Amino acid sequence: MDFLISSAQAQAAGASAGGAWQQLLFFVPLFVLFYFMLIRPQSKRAKEHRDMVSKLSVGNEVVTNGGILGKISEVGETFVAIDVANGVTIKVQRVQVAQLMPNGTIKSA
Numbered sequence: 001m002d003f004l005i006s007s008a009q010a011q012a013a014g015a016s017a018g019g020a021w022q023q024l025l026f027f028v029p030l031f032v033l034f035y036f037m038l039i040r041p042q043s044k045r046a047k048e049h050r051d052m053v054s055k056l057s058v059g060n061e062v063v064t065n066g067g068i069l070g071k072i073s074e075v076g077e078t079f080v081a082i083d084v085a086n087g088v089t090i091k092v093q094r095v096q097v098a099q100l101m102p103n104g105t106i107k108s109a
Helices: 007-015 018-054
Strands: 059-066 069-075 077-084 088-093 097-099
Touching: 059 077, 088 097
Parallel strands: none
Antiparallel strands: 059 069, 059 097, 069 077, 077 088
């Protein structure tokens, strides 16, 4: 069976006990980098969005994730009613509101 595994590889595998620590020391900074570059900014944006959605009130001008601009006419537990034109009101989920716009945005658009 010596022809399947060379003797040099078998001996080297037993002697590399420090290799596990080297791999661990490689992956720890990599995880820290991923945390600060990907995970932390994403959770910060999610928290800001949750705060914005919880503060929605009647009269706010908003843009939905679909790009619809309108003024909030009714706020419910999970849905908001948005006036998009004279006599046209749509209901969307609160979480679908993407951005709170400054007052007067609809008139200038």
